[in-house]
Amino acid sequence: MTRPERAFTRYTTANRVNHWINAGLFLLLVLSGLSFFHPYFFFLSNLFGSGQWARAAHPWFGVGLLVSWVGMFVQFWRNNFFNRDDAAWSKAIVSVVKNDDEHVPPVGRNNSGQKAVFWAMTLLIPTLFVSGLLIWQVYFGEATSIPMQRVAVLVHSLAAIAAILVWIVHVYAAIWIRGSVRSMTQGYVTPGWAWHHHRKWFYQLASGQRVKTEPRKNP
Amino acid sequence: MSDLQSQDYVRRSATTITPPAARSHEDQVAKLIDVSRCIGCKACQSACMEWNDLRPEIGHFEGSYENPADLGPSVWTLMKFAEYENEQGNLEWLIRKDGCMHCEDPGCLKACPAPGAIVQYANGIVDFISDKCIGCGYCVKGCPFDVPRISKVDHKAYKCTLCSDRVSVGLEPACVKACPTGAIMFGSKTDMTDWAGERIEDLKSRGFEKAGLYDPPEVGGTHVMYVLHHADKPSLYSGLPDKPRISPLVQAWKGAIKPLAVFGIAAAAIFGFFHWVTVGPNEVQEEDELEADRLLREMKEEEEKPS
Numbered sequence: 001m002t003r004p005e006r007a008f009t010r011y012t013t014a015n016r017v018n019h020w021i022n023a024g025l026f027l028l029l030v031l032s033g034l035s036f037f038h039p040y041f042f043f044l045s046n047l048f049g050s051g052q053w054a055r056a057a058h059p060w061f062g063v064g065l066l067v068s069w070v071g072m073f074v075q076f077w078r079n080n081f082f083n084r085d086d087a088a089w090s091k092a093i094v095s096v097v098k099n100d101d102e103h104v105p106p107v108g109r110n111n112s113g114q115k116a117v118f119w120a121m122t123l124l125i126p127t128l129f130v131s132g133l134l135i136w137q138v139y140f141g142e143a144t145s146i147p148m149q150r151v152a153v154l155v156h157s158l159a160a161i162a163a164i165l166v167w168i169v170h171v172y173a174a175i176w177i178r179g180s181v182r183s184m185t186q187g188y189v190t191p192g193w194a195w196h197h198h199r200k201w202f203y204q205l206a207s208g209q210r211v212k213t214e215p216r217k218n219p
Numbered sequence: 220m221s222d223l224q225s226q227d228y229v230r231r232s233a234t235t236i237t238p239p240a241a242r243s244h245e246d247q248v249a250k251l252i253d254v255s256r257c258i259g260c261k262a263c264q265s266a267c268m269e270w271n272d273l274r275p276e277i278g279h280f281e282g283s284y285e286n287p288a289d290l291g292p293s294v295w296t297l298m299k300f301a302e303y304e305n306e307q308g309n310l311e312w313l314i315r316k317d318g319c320m321h322c323e324d325p326g327c328l329k330a331c332p333a334p335g336a337i338v339q340y341a342n343g344i345v346d347f348i349s350d351k352c353i354g355c356g357y358c359v360k361g362c363p364f365d366v367p368r369i370s371k372v373d374h375k376a377y378k379c380t381l382c383s384d385r386v387s388v389g390l391e392p393a394c395v396k397a398c399p400t401g402a403i404m405f406g407s408k409t410d411m412t413d414w415a416g417e418r419i420e421d422l423k424s425r426g427f428e429k430a431g432l433y434d435p436p437e438v439g440g441t442h443v444m445y446v447l448h449h450a451d452k453p454s455l456y457s458g459l460p461d462k463p464r465i466s467p468l469v470q471a472w473k474g475a476i477k478p479l480a481v482f483g484i485a486a487a488a489i490f491g492f493f494h495w496v497t498v499g500p501n502e503v504q505e506e507d508e509l510e511a512d513r514l515l516r517e518m519k520e521e522e523e524k525p526s
Contacts (some may be wrong), residue, residue: 035332036355038477039235050353051332054353099501137359137369137374146365147466150468153468157476164484168484168487172495179503192509194511197503206515
């Protein structure tokens with residue numbers, strides 16, 4: 001890794017490994033899940049061997065995702081409380097979208113968009129897990145009543161659509177804001193990146209330089 | 220049950236194109252079960268097992284004439300026995316042959332995500348093409364009559380085929396063939412409706428004023444119909460639904476939400492792409508790096524300044 005000496009650590013190795021396990025499972029779930037949702041996407045079930053295999057594998061990916069998300073939650077929840085900066089940032093959302101960054105108020109480690117993604121997934125993944133259990137035919141098909149299954153399957157598909165939309169926003173934002181993908185693959189950002197996108201976080205790290213022996217570790 | 224090219228599909232699960240329909244001018248068929256003539260002998264159950272080579276596992280006596288206790292992957296039809304005390308205080312033994320109703324608008328087919336796993340032939344029979352079934356259990360949620368059962372062995376859904384294999388070669392279903400009292404009849408839906416009319420008149424003349432035909436319009440009518448002595452209260456017959464309909468939850472899930480979601484997901488992706496093309500990536504500039512370095516240097520100097 002050709003990490004510049006002046007770089008700031010944004011995501012630790014544990015953060016990144018957990019994130020990519022999460023991402024991989026999410027992708028598998030989207031591919032297999034969409035195949036049951038609309039005939040347009042049924043061909044995706046062939047990626048898993050067949051429709052039967054996709055049906056058998058999907059719930060297990062879901063169990064994996066829940067476990068992985070617990071890890072994500074434990075590692076990131078502290079960084080995602082909304083504060084006053086988020087209100088100001090959210091009001092300037094038009095400037096954010098237009099790359100008009102001079103009119104975007106400074107924020108800390110995460111902006112409110114990132115926080116919204118975190119809390120949306122924190123709500124949606126457990127919703128998907130519980131509703132998914134209720135319609136897991138192999139194990140719970142006979143343990144749950146049919147009216148309950150009907151509610152669960154509707155909730156499951158609505159939550160899945162919401163999660164896919166959140167995921168598209170998340171992935172696009174990572175591509176759009178250059179340097180973000182590297183922060184999640186190699187773990188670091190340049191001081192200029194922190195200064196530009198997360199100014200309060202930059203000051204926090206910069207002032208931490210004076211007191212901490214390991215200045216570039218996460219706060 | 221099997222994919223029979225001798226009959227054309229009019230409906231095919233999880234399919235957005237029109238199924239082959241050139242040969243769809245077949246008579247609509249129907250099985251008519253005259254509950255008032257049923258003696259509960261279970262010959263139909265035996266015939267069903269015999270013709271379809273079904274051997275359900277032998278269970279336990281549950282204190283009821285119903286045997287086995289429920290429909291299952293290898294129990295496609297089941298005599299259900301209900302004891303009903305009428306207004307005069309007399310006991311009536313209401314026996315109903317339960318099984319797939321072969322709805323004109325089948326909820327199972329609507330819910331099924333596997334292309335071609337559930338089909339409806341031009342004659343109205345709704346059939347499961349087991350080979351294409353993925354075992355998700357969506358048909359169970361779609362069915363207004365609680366009929367499909369998923370096998371624990373092969374994870375496939377099963378139900379009555381209305382002996383589609385026999386019907387396609389001009390035979391009547393096995394249960395019809397076996398019924399000793401003529402309580403089960405089979406023919407074109409019009410003939411069966413006419414015949415039911417005669418039976419109902421007869422029943423009315425014998426004091427069953429509420430006798431009638433069970434052919435629920437909420438599911439577009441069914442290709443298995445009942446003559447009931449108490450047609451005003453179908454639920455007396457071991458919970459036959461009074462107003463069966465595909466659940467509105469299933470309708471929403473398989474109706475509006477499907478295209479809207481696909482549209483929404485596509486729109487989000489396309490919007491992202493055009494944002495990239497119009498507004499473009501947000502890149503950190505050289506000035507940002509210089510500014511950041513200057514600030515870091517300043518703060519360090521501030522720190523090292525002797526106080």
